[in-house]
Amino acid sequence: MSPILSKEQIALWHSLLAAPRHIVITCHRGPDGDAIGSTTALASWLRRRMSNADIRVIAPNIFPDFLKWIPGAEEILIYEGHEEEVRPIVEAADLVIMCDHGELKRMATLGDVVRDHPTSRIMIDHHLNPEPGIADLVISHPEMSSACEVMLRVMLETHAPHGHEAHELPLLTGSEATSLYTGMMTDTGAFTYASSRPEIYELISILLSYGIDKDKIYRNIFFTYSPNRMKLMGYLLYVKLDVWKKAHTAVMTFTNAERRRFGALNGDTEGFVNLPLQILGMKLSIFLREDTEHPCIRVSLRSVDDFPCNEMAAEFFGGGGHKNAAGGEVWGTMDEAIALVKKAVQKYMTLLKE
Ligand code: 5GP
Ligand code: MN
Numbered sequence: 001m002s003p004i005l006s007k008e009q010i011a012l013w014h015s016l017l018a019a020p021r022h023i024v025i026t027c028h029r030g031p032d033g034d035a036i037g038s039t040t041a042l043a044s045w046l047r048r049r050m051s052n053a054d055i056r057v058i059a060p061n062i063f064p065d066f067l068k069w070i071p072g073a074e075e076i077l078i079y080e081g082h083e084e085e086v087r088p089i090v091e092a093a094d095l096v097i098m099c100d101h102g103e104l105k106r107m108a109t110l111g112d113v114v115r116d117h118p119t120s121r122i123m124i125d126h127h128l129n130p131e132p133g134i135a136d137l138v139i140s141h142p143e144m145s146s147a148c149e150v151m152l153r154v155m156l157e158t159h160a161p162h163g164h165e166a167h168e169l170p171l172l173t174g175s176e177a178t179s180l181y182t183g184m185m186t187d188t189g190a191f192t193y194a195s196s197r198p199e200i201y202e203l204i205s206i207l208l209s210y211g212i213d214k215d216k217i218y219r220n221i222f223f224t225y226s227p228n229r230m231k232l233m234g235y236l237l238y239v240k241l242d243v244w245k246k247a248h249t250a251v252m253t254f255t256n257a258e259r260r261r262f263g264a265l266n267g268d269t270e271g272f273v274n275l276p277l278q279i280l281g282m283k284l285s286i287f288l289r290e291d292t293e294h295p296c297i298r299v300s301l302r303s304v305d306d307f308p309c310n311e312m313a314a315e316f317f318g319g320g321g322h323k324n325a326a327g328g329e330v331w332g333t334m335d336e337a338i339a340l341v342k343k344a345v346q347k348y349m350t351l352l353k354e
Contacts, residue, residue, distance in 0.1 A: 033186025040072030064267030102130030148183030250276030
């Protein structure tokens with residue numbers, strides 16, 4: 001593996017981490033396995049190297065139950081709903097490290113607090129087009145599977161710790177390796193997409209050497225359905241799935257009325273957008289769900305091969321993401337969202353038809 005950090009970046013990393021006593025580690029709103037994995041791993045890793053520093057992980061809002069077992073997740077502070085207690089912690093930070101996103105707006109109101117607080121920042125991420133000037137040190141690798149993959153590379157390349165001899169301190173603990181593996185696994189659908197670069201498997205091999213139980217991690221993440229979620233999945237596939245054969249596109253919708261009917265919890269529809277891609281020939285799957293807090297429709301897009309979900313998301317749904325997994329929103333009704341989806345699919349028909 002050739003290094004990803006330049007000499008200048010490594011020097012900047014060490015200088016940014018030399019002084020701080022209060023470090024805040026953050027991620028994007030709607031934290032996923034990669035966000036929770038990368039932030040918890042980094043917090044633990046830095047604590048072992050900087051025993052005097054106060055290191056906190058702050059998520060913009062709550063994260064789903066199936067991520068709560070991740071080592072360190074129990075101490076994550078949640079900003080939304082706890083603004084008065086958490087804002088002073090951000091305002092006391094002398095370094096903010098943002099993981100798994102490249103834009104302050106993806107942290108919602110926590111992003112505003114970070115924007116207004118003049119302190120050093122590091123960004124560690126794998127999304128396209130990081131916001132210019134978002135951080136003093138921008139470690140951005142869109143070619144990588146996950147922020148956790150970038151994080152592990154950063155750890156490998158900066159493993160000269162402060163005040164310790166390298167050999168005294170293991171590169172990782174089992175818990176850190178577990179967090180990192182979780183993010184790599186969840187952002188690649190258990191290594192079924194965005195995971196063809198050979199380096200990924202070298203990194204997994206390193207993580208396995210710290211004794212992680214990858215089969216258990218898989219079960220902890222994917223075999224966690226509640227009976228309600230299982231039934232909701234059956235209902236959506238049976239009743240709500242619309243397949244547009246000519247466009248090789250599937251569209252599923254989910255309303256708040258259905259949410260109430262099935263007693264669905266936040267996160268209960270996580271991953272449903274991937275299911276229609278199991279239909280032979282599908283290229284694009286779009287999942288539309290009514291937001292529970294705002295009068296808008298959340299849009300999730302997934303594709304196979306070269307179909308650019310991120311371009312469609314940016315052009316039609318004010319969002320973005322990766323080639324095969326992107327998202328955005330429509331400020332309007334479900335009918336308006338469906339109409340916009342039809343327009344988007346029409347625009348991309350040549351690509352989809354092939
Ligand atoms: P999901 O469909 O799981 O909500 O999002 C899939 C991916 O799309 C996320 O990992 C993220 O990279 C991207 N994404 C989702 N929503 C947005 C959004 O509103 N803006 C941008 N820029 N990216 C998004
Ligand atoms: Mn990610």
